[in-house]
Amino acid sequence: MASLLEQVRQAQVDQGLSTQxxxxxxxxxxxxxxxxxxxxxxxxxxxxxxxxxxxxLGITLVFPKKAxxxxxxxxxx
Numbered sequence: 001m002a003s004l005l006e007q008v009r010q011a012q013v014d015q016g017l018s019t020q021x022x023x024x025x026x027x028x029x030x031x032x033x034x035x036x037x038x039x040x041x042x043x044x045x046x047x048x049x050x051x052x053x054x055x056x057l058g059i060t061l062v063f064p065k066k067a068x069x070x071x072x073x074x075x076x077x
Contacts, residue, residue: 001064004050011057025056
């Protein structure tokens with residue numbers, strides 16, 4: 001399953017939007033260079049930022065399932 005930002009980035013590419021166009025549509029209070037770094041995975045993005053970007057793109061994000069660590073078996077002594 002793709003991460004939230006990967007889903008946003010793919011929708012951006014599919015829709016042919018530049019970073020500035022996406023930023024304008026999302027109305028996020030950040031600079032274009034900051035959004036660019038977030039979309040490229042250089043800087044973490046918040047869930048709220050991902051949601052704002054998804055809304056601007058008209059997509060629904062699917063939260064990836066986290067891998068759960070295997071349960072440890074108890075060994076009788």
